[in-house]
Amino acid sequence: MNLDDWRLIFISICLFSVLAVFSPLIMADLPIKGEKFFALAVLGEEEMTENYYPNNDPNIEVGEELHWNLYIHNKMGGVRYVAIRAKLLNSTMTAPNSTSCSYSPASDVYEVRRVLLDNEVWVYPFSWNITEIERFEDITEITQLSVNQNIFEIRAVAKDGYNFRMVFELWVYDSDLDDFRYGWSSGDELYCAWTQLWFNATLPEL
Amino acid sequence: MNILKKSYSVFCLLLALNILSPIVFGQEIIESDAVLILSETEDSLENAYISLLEIERAGGDITELVKILNTATGYYSEALRLFESGEYVLAVELADKAIDSSNVILETDVRMMSKIEVYRGIGFRNQLYNAIGTSGIIILLSFLGWKVFKTYHFRKINGVKPEVSVDES
Numbered sequence: 001m002n003l004d005d006w007r008l009i010f011i012s013i014c015l016f017s018v019l020a021v022f023s024p025l026i027m028a029d030l031p032i033k034g035e036k037f038f039a040l041a042v043l044g045e046e047e048m049t050e051n052y053y054p055n056n057d058p059n060i061e062v063g064e065e066l067h068w069n070l071y072i073h074n075k076m077g078g079v080r081y082v083a084i085r086a087k088l089l090n091s092t093m094t095a096p097n098s099t100s101c102s103y104s105p106a107s108d109v110y111e112v113r114r115v116l117l118d119n120e121v122w123v124y125p126f127s128w129n130i131t132e133i134e135r136f137e138d139i140t141e142i143t144q145l146s147v148n149q150n151i152f153e154i155r156a157v158a159k160d161g162y163n164f165r166m167v168f169e170l171w172v173y174d175s176d177l178d179d180f181r182y183g184w185s186s187g188d189e190l191y192c193a194w195t196q197l198w199f200n201a202t203l204p205e206l
Numbered sequence: 207m208n209i210l211k212k213s214y215s216v217f218c219l220l221l222a223l224n225i226l227s228p229i230v231f232g233q234e235i236i237e238s239d240a241v242l243i244l245s246e247t248e249d250s251l252e253n254a255y256i257s258l259l260e261i262e263r264a265g266g267d268i269t270e271l272v273k274i275l276n277t278a279t280g281y282y283s284e285a286l287r288l289f290e291s292g293e294y295v296l297a298v299e300l301a302d303k304a305i306d307s308s309n310v311i312l313e314t315d316v317r318m319m320s321k322i323e324v325y326r327g328i329g330f331r332n333q334l335y336n337a338i339g340t341s342g343i344i345i346l347l348s349f350l351g352w353k354v355f356k357t358y359h360f361r362k363i364n365g366v367k368p369e370v371s372v373d374e375s
Contacts, residue, residue, distance in 0.1 A: 018345070115258065115276050
């Protein structure tokens with residue numbers, strides 16, 4: 001190598017070193033890239049994806065207690081104010097749509113709100129049971145539900161009590177709208193999260 | 207005698223009204239008050255959250271404030287449930303607690319934001335001065351290093367240079 005080559009190496013090292021020194025200042029003003037999302041799930045009694053129903057039997061009797069856990073993970077890159085809305089639906093009622101990000105028109109039975117720090121995981125115990133049920137010929141109607149020791153009057157019907165579902169929707173507070181909205185934006189895309197668990201409502205055996 | 211009977215009836219009626227009015231009218235007032243206070247609480251919580259966003263964007267630590275706001279949202283959710291079950295007085299009490307907690311955040315926001323602005327300014331300036339100083343030292347050391355290297359390089363070249371016979375004739 002001649003002297004000019006060595007000079008080039010010296011100048012390059014010098015420039016890279018200066019750039020490295022200034023990099024924290026430059027990086028501080030650059031937006032953090034990466035996918036932003038929420039994760040929503042329902043976990044069983046031991047905070048695992050199992051044991052959702054007593055004796056693993058989805059035929060739920062009046063008064064039979066179910067212990068679920070709502071799991072939510074904030075990966076939005078900042079603090080977020082969220083609400084999880086629980087809705088009781090039958091098989092024919094409109095469920096949320098992940099493609100169009102539209103929520104279920106059914107009114108919510110229960111709502112829980114939480115402010116989540118970036119990358120925070122929150123597990124919320126959701127214990128519930130059917131407290132009142134009515135039957136008219138082959139139609140079963142759930143008229144009262146208890147969630148976390150709170151009683152709620154509802155009206156949800158299903159033929160022979162089959163195929164009820166508890167739907168959980170994730171709503172995020174939007175400061176521009178000044179209200180909660182179903183789903184969230186990441187770049188130009190709109191995303192949403194919901195989940196559901198099916199069960200059958202049965203009358204106690206006489 | 208008739209007047210006495212009438213007076214007694216009027217007295218009983220007034221007494222009944224006096225006893226029943228707080229129950230009948232008072233409940234209505236409390237319900238409408240509760241609706242108003244719950245609405246105020248929701249606004250207050252949302253404002254507190256917006257303050258948190260601002261503090262976070264400014265680079266402040268919001269961990270403790272988030273805990274306070276979550277306590278407030280807990281009070282608010284409970285207040286809503288109590289309201290639904292007709293326990294307006296308890297609902298209003300919890301809603302007031304939620305507003306108090308939100309106000310802690312809003313008050314902290316004003317104090318914290320001014321501090322963050324000052325600290326951020328100082329922090330950025332210090333970082334910039336440090337970077338300029340370090341870069342100066344790097345450039346200077348590189349320059350000196352280059353000088354030393356060049357001298358060493360020339361000596362090395364001269365050392366390996368073949369001797370040339372000089373014709374002195």
